[in-house]
Amino acid sequence: MTRRAVVTGASSGIGEAVVRALRAAGWDVVGVARRGERLAALDAEVGSASFAADLTQEGDVASLAEHLASSGELHAVVHVAGGARGSDRVEDGRAEDWRWMFEVNVLSAQLLTAALLPLLRRGIAADGGHADTVFITSTAAQNAYPGGAGYNAAKAGESMLVHALRLELNGEPIRVVEVAPGMVRTEEFTLNRLGGDREAADRLYDGVEQPLVAADVADVVAYALAAPGHVNLDLVTMRPVAQSAQHLLARGPLQPRTTED
Numbered sequence: 001m002t003r004r005a006v007v008t009g010a011s012s013g014i015g016e017a018v019v020r021a022l023r024a025a026g027w028d029v030v031g032v033a034r035r036g037e038r039l040a041a042l043d044a045e046v047g048s049a050s051f052a053a054d055l056t057q058e059g060d061v062a063s064l065a066e067h068l069a070s071s072g073e074l075h076a077v078v079h080v081a082g083g084a085r086g087s088d089r090v091e092d093g094r095a096e097d098w099r100w101m102f103e104v105n106v107l108s109a110q111l112l113t114a115a116l117l118p119l120l121r122r123g124i125a126a127d128g129g130h131a132d133t134v135f136i137t138s139t140a141a142q143n144a145y146p147g148g149a150g151y152n153a154a155k156a157g158e159s160m161l162v163h164a165l166r167l168e169l170n171g172e173p174i175r176v177v178e179v180a181p182g183m184v185r186t187e188e189f190t191l192n193r194l195g196g197d198r199e200a201a202d203r204l205y206d207g208v209e210q211p212l213v214a215a216d217v218a219d220v221v222a223y224a225l226a227a228p229g230h231v232n233l234d235l236v237t238m239r240p241v242a243q244s245a246q247h248l249l250a251r252g253p254l255q256p257r258t259t260e261d
């Protein structure tokens with residue numbers, strides 16, 4: 001029996017890489033994001049299906065749930081949609097940026113979870129086994145940094161939703177997995193965060209030897225879903241080797257210490 005997953009944020013970056021990885025692993029996949037034309041191009045390439053929706057809108061989420069309910073069983077939901085806006089100090093923060101970050105990272109995860117849990121339970125009843133939910137949070141959920149407060153708060157909020165959900169689902173065969181990446185070089189994330197300033201976005205990665213790429217995160221998601229059904233990866237924190245902590249990023253080639261150092 002082929003298992004079916006919903007992957008949000010599928011129109012770019014990590015979500016797109018998760019769609020590719022799950023298709024390669026034999027899953028049926030429904031990609032979700034607002035930009036339908038990008039989803040359609042990915043569908044044509046890898047054989048996924050898609051549904052265009054704004055996940056901060058209850059009506060769109062309800063339509064997605066109806067579409068999924070009438071098109072087969074559902075076994076996994078991978079929440080990737082999210083993002084950051086701005087890098088202002090708390091005292092300079094813009095209300096619309098903070099509101100956007102809360103809605104896209106936290107509220108959308110709640111709306112989607114509430115709408116799709118009944119379908120995951122239906123999938124278990126129909127096919128046996130277990131179901132999966134995976135959330136891409138961030139190391140920004142674990143440590144604050146200057147200029148990060150809005151994103152720190154939103155990702156920490158999403159992470160707390162994941163913790164509470166795992167407790168609430170105790171006793172059901174539903175895994176609740178959190179993957180928290182550090183620096184991932186994707187095409188749009190930092191560009192969007194910095195209001196389209198390409199130079200500033202490129203500067204962030206300046207000299208960093210091998211930031212994570214989207215496929216690195218997708219590999220972990222695919223592993224979490226492929227692990228034996230009784231194994232729940234509660235939290236996987238992953239960073240590039242060059243980033244030992246949020247505040248400690250090596251720029252320049254990584255090299256072993258020599259005796260002269």
Ligand SMILES: NC(=O)c1ccc[n+]([C@@H]2O[C@H](COP(=O)([O-])OP(=O)(O)OC[C@H]3O[C@@H](n4cnc5c(N)ncnc54)[C@H](OP(=O)(O)O)[C@@H]3O)[C@@H](O)[C@H]2O)c1
Nearest residue numbers: 009011012013014033034035054055081082138184186189
């Ligand atoms: N890149 C990093 O360094 C990094 C590190 C740690 C964690 N993360 C997290 O990983 C996730 C993906 O990041 P990324 O680098 O792949 O960023 P990205 O390329 O900007 O992807 C964000 C995705 O979210 C979708 N999205 C945004 N608003 C939406 C909405 N209202 N409704 C539906 N979909 C929406 C976007 O699609 P549309 O615009 O087409 O709707 C896009 O597919 C985010 O949750 C981010 O916080 C990223």
